[in-house]
Every structure is written in structure tokens, then in C-alpha cells.
Amino acid sequence: MKTVSAQQALQALASNHRVYIHTAAAAPQHLVDAMVARAPQVKNVEIVHLHTENRAVYVEPQYKDNFHLLSFFVGPNVRKATQAGRADYIPVFLSEVPLLLRKRILPINVALISVSPPDSHGYVSMGVSVDASLAAVEVADVVIAQVNRYMPRALGDGLIPLSKIDYLVEHEQPLHQVKPANITPEEEKIGENVASLIEDGATLQMGIGAIPNAVLSQLHNHKRLGVHTEMFTDGLIPLVEQGVVTNEEKVLDKDHIVSAFVMGTDITYNFIHDNPRVLLKDVAYVNDVAVIRQQPKLTAINSAIEVDLTGQICADSIGTRHYSGVGGQMDFIRGASYSDGGKPIIAIPSVTAKGVSKISPMLKEGAGVVTTRANVHYVVTEHGIANLFGKSLKQRARALIAIAHPDHRESLEKAAYDRWSGHF
Secondary structure, eight states: OOBOOHHHHGGGOOTTOEEEEOOBTTOOHHHHHHHHHTGGGOOSEEEEESOBOSOOGGGSGGGTTTEEEEESSOOHHHHHHHHTTSSEEOOOOGGGHHHHHHTTSSOOSEEEEEEOOOOTTSEEEOTTBOTTHHHHHHHOSEEEEEEOTTSOOOEETTEEEGGGOSEEEEOOOOOOOOOOOOOOHHHHHHHHHHHTTOOTTOEEEEOSSHHHHHHHTTOTTOOSBEEEEEEEOGGGHHHHHTTSBOOTTOSSSTTOEEEEEEOSSHHHHHHHTTOTTEEEOOHHHHTOHHHHTTSTTEEEEEOOSEEETTOOEEOSEETTEEOSOOTTHHHHHHHHHHSTTOEEEEEOOSBOTTSOBSEESSOOTTOOOSBOGGGOOEEEETTEEEEOTTOOHHHHHHHHHHHSOHHHHHHHHHHHHHHTTTOO
16 A cells, blocks of 8 residues: 555545544544645535544634534534534434444545554554544545554454555654543542442443542452443553453453543553453444443443532533533443443532532523433432432432532522422
8 A cells, every 4th residue: 555645645635525533642633734734725624523632723713614623522622613603513422423424424525543553464453542433434435544653553443454544644643641630639539439339340431530530549449340431541550450450240341441442641552552451442332322231230430510409410511602522421321220230420529610519400501411310320429429319309409419519508408499489
């Protein structure tokens, strides 16, 4: 296969095309820059992707006639543009993004991906992100791959033959690093509370950030844990090295960590390189409720922007201002609720950094309900654990007020009193 420059490869891009960009730390920045450089020659190019790292210059105002973004998840690099209306968002469960691509509801003309160098058998690895990007590779008219020696050779669904790729562009680019956040005393307490719900032999799903890391830091005395998650980061590695995570009690993919993508530092990237214990798989499989529910004691740990007194979860917007996306929260909340011994958990600090209660009388006007109140079981803050499953609306409100920040409990009680006309 002929290796070409990024500029040569991007000649395949034309006006009115739809472009898919590889996810998170796998976003091929060199190819993205070459795409933006083509702006004077193209109009009305639609870009679709999940969360990506690094620069997203294509959403800047000067490119409004050239590029338009429809994202499946709003990351920090496109959040301002989305909130300003220069970019748009497609609400979709993470498990169903591959369906949109494979059924050609959103046909892909050009897929920009990042891969490891070819092995001796002519295969490259999609490395740190398989997720929905594998589907994009399968259906795109043209696949352009940035070959990057920094990309680990991850095993699983992301091993693809060179015959699937139309243009190879060699360019070294260190992967985006996400260092673990410092854990506050409040987050540490949340971690303790969540850890108290996790049983030996449980299968874990959790994301990135201080609270997941706080939970992981409390699990060193647990035994025989498994991992089936849409993503993981550095905090998981010590538990594997210490023999806490063995995956021996999983029903599917026994003895293996399964994820759709990873994001962290070189600690994580080096860990997955050529590691037969780790399988990065298509998110249509990883986040399939029918798959998730088969794992024993599936414990799903997710977060929220806001929870109302009836248990409705807003996790993607602050009022009408879009902040992130639906992602895989509902996939795993439902899967965990069906799992034998499973526990769906929403873990949040009781207040924001500005002291505003995250447990509120009602969601802000325009807020999106990502997880309905009927789906919510456990809500955890630094002040305790509320199990809402099987509880009435007023019982839920009492349970949530009990784990709210003490400074806000009185006002929440008043709101509940008013809501139920004094019968609270």
C-alpha cells in the first residue's frame, strides 16, 4: 500500500461529504489539521464524532460555511461552539451509534482514524478507541489512517487488515494524556460509600474523573472483581497488578477486561499494548444491555449534573446549555438493574464547586432527562446512600434529602412540602 502525505490523502474530501473522526485520544490530529487546511476548497462538510481530544478548529466561526459538526457526545473542545449554536448534538445511546452508521442512517464518506504500525501479518490496531469507530471504518467510502508509533497495539475488535484502509499517512503524535484528578475529602467519602456497595466477585463499569478514581482507590481489599466497561483509565491498573481484578467470575469474556475505549496517561496506554488480558471491543457489544446483564453483580457507577427530588437524572445539560451527552449511562443502568445481584449507582457530590445543591426540587428548565426516575436505584453522595428502588415519590424525596448537603436540606424539605400541598 502506498503511503501518502496528509494533504494528498485529504484530496478525497469533497463538498457535502460527511466525515467521521476517531474518538477521544485516538483523534488523528495531523489528519484533522489537513482537513481544516482544505477549507477553501470545500463547502458544507458535515463532521460526526463522539468526544475527541486536542484541537477542534473546524467549529470556529470562520469555518461556518465549510464545516458543520453533529456530535454524538459534546466534549470540552466543542462545548462552547455547541452552546453557541455553531455545532449541534445528536441524542443517542452510545450502544446505538454503530447502528446509525451501519444502517447508513448517517452514511460516512470519509473516516479519519489513527492506528498502530502494521504487524507482520498486515494488520493494524485501532489502539485506544474501538467504540463506534470500527463501524465507521466498515462503512466509509474512504478510510484514511494516520499511522502512529505511539498508538498501542490493543487486541480485540480493533485489529483491522490494511486492505480496509485506502490511504496511509505516517505521522508520529504522542497520545493525549489525561492525568488523574486530585481527590477531595468529599470525593474520598463518596468513594467509600460506593465501595461499600461493591461485593466481591462483582463486575464493574465506571468512567473517568475524581469520583471513579476515588471508588477504585477503596477497592484494594476486594476480591475477584471483573471489568466490563465502556472505558477505563489509570486508576484501574493498580487493582489489576495487585490481583484484585481477575475477571474470573465473569460469564462472558471470562478472565478478560473488556472496554470500548481507554483514556489516561502512558500508564494505561502501555498497559493495553499487546496485552491478551485486555479486549477493546465494538461498543455495540460492550454497551448492549443483553450482554451487560449476563455479567454477575454488574455494578455500574455513573454521575449526574443534577438529580431532582423524584430521582430524575440530568447528565447531559445545564438547563438548555448542552454540556456532554447521553453516552452509555442508560445502557449500563439498565444492564446493571437486570444483572443477577447488579447495582446501578449514580454517584455525585452533594453540591457544585459554587455550593449549589446537586439534589434539587426540580430539574432546571430545559434540562435533559438522561435516566428516568423509574430506572434509578442507588444515589450516593458524601453524606450517604439513598436506595430509591421500589419507593414512592415522597419516600424518594425523603431519602434524597437525607443525603443532600446539610445547608440545603431545609429548603429541599420546604420545596417537597409545597409540592405535595403540605402532605410530606
